[in-house]
Amino acid sequence: MYYIENEFLEVGIDAKGAELVSLFHKDHEIEYMWGADPLFWGKSSPVLFPIVGGLKDNSYTFEGEKYNLPRHGFARDYVFEVEDHWDDGISFLLRSDENTLKIYPFTFEFRIVYELYANLLSVTYHVTNLSEKDMYFSVGGHPAFAVPLTDDLTYEDFYLEFEEDEIFHRWPLSEQGLILEEPEPLFGEKIVDEESVVEETKIVPLTKELFHQDALVFKQLNSTNVILKSDKSEHSLRFDFAGFPFLGIWAAKNADFICIEPWCGIADSVNHTQELTEKEGINVLAAGDVFERAWAVKLT
Template sequence: MQIIENQYLRASINSLGAELVSLFNKENSVEYMWEANPTFWGKSSPVLFPIVGALKNNQYIYQGHTYTLPRHGFAREKVFKVETKKEDSIVFLLTEDEGTLKIFPFTFEFRLIYTLIGKTLSVSYSVTNTGNDEMYFSVGGHPAFAVPLSDDTVYEDYYLAFNQTEDFPRWELANGGLIKKEASTFLENTNRLPLTKELFYQDALVFKHLESTEVILKTDKAPTQLKFTFEGFPFLGIWAAINADFVCIEPWCGIADSEIHKQELPEKEGIEKLSSKGNFLRTWTVEVF
């Protein structure tokens, strides 16, 4: 386990998956991350790479060859190397190996960069294409935040407050986790999403191309809250395991296959294309109160 800290925060990150497992506020002694109770869901913040969500039949086609990848890819099950570390920041590195090349035929350097700045944790995904051809990939986050955040509140006291008032059409997931062909009406002309356990009984809420770039997890009954920013991520998932005390706020550059996708990787919705020796960088942040 790797630990970084500053005057206000302490973050713990597991080298397996470079997964954030704890974000502790030293001032109010609040833990903001889900405890990863395996009875509900044994993860806390897995990274999604080199795909986000499910592939149709767990397969994709690239240059005439068919490859198989599990939901959300393989990075979350890989041990990352610690490339550099300071008291308040750390860089994890994952590169291709013999096993990944059999299911993802690209060479790469994938870095997760964690940095504490005041009461904010910054999490960056850096992808470098080290090969000679174009690289196709997706990447995303899956952080699970504890709800409730204080003993005098309950799950239903909380809501997500977005920084833009807008419509939130929902792209529902079909069998196998595929995106349905059409969106359904969900929320209209609002910036507020009340949290209930029942909200996630039919899997994740998936949104595309929101105007909002930040969201606050808050309650009107207690001061403890957090602000999550996700500028540069065109897709957003909101999810919790059934009846579990957390909510995932998931920024994605990429999305699950649609029901009608032909499985060709370059034609996949939301796929990122990176030129030879090119670099891709996206960052989400969480500020705690």
């Protein structure tokens, strides 16, 4: 385990998967991360690379060859090298090797940098294409935050408040974790002036039942941040995800956490061709270029 800290926060990261496991506010004496209870879900913040979500039949084709990748890719299962470590920041590095090349035919460097700025944690992904051809990839986060934040409150006391009004259409998942062809309104439709409409709102109330049909998957939201909060508490967190075109919201069934997942990429659709270059949301990185995205969480 590696730690970074400043006057406000102490953060713990495991070198396996460069996974964020602790986000502790010193003054409030509150742990904001889920404790990875294996009875529900034994992870706290897996990194998703080089794919996000699942592949159709767990496979894809590229340049006429077929490859297999597990759900969310392989980075979360690798031990990252600590490239640099200072008091309030740390940089982890994963390099392609003979094992990754068997299932993902690109040479790369994948860096994850954690940095503290007062009561804010910034997490930056750097993908460098060392191949001599275009690299096709997805990348994303899967951090799980504790709900409730304190023992005197309940899960249902909390809600998500998005930056902008949204028409929340979720993209349902098949039993195999693939994106279905049509979205559906998160809160249903209402009849207004004899027409069926979906109302705009910023608020998503939290209930355990909300995730009984798997994750809430959103595409191209207006918002670039969302706040996890309760009207009964002064403590909250703001999650910034500018630059990520897809957002997942998920919790294991009846578990006391919520994942806020910023994605540059998405699971295959049920009718996908399985050709990597045709995958929805895939990022294309030219030889020698670097891709960078960052999300951040601010604690109060």
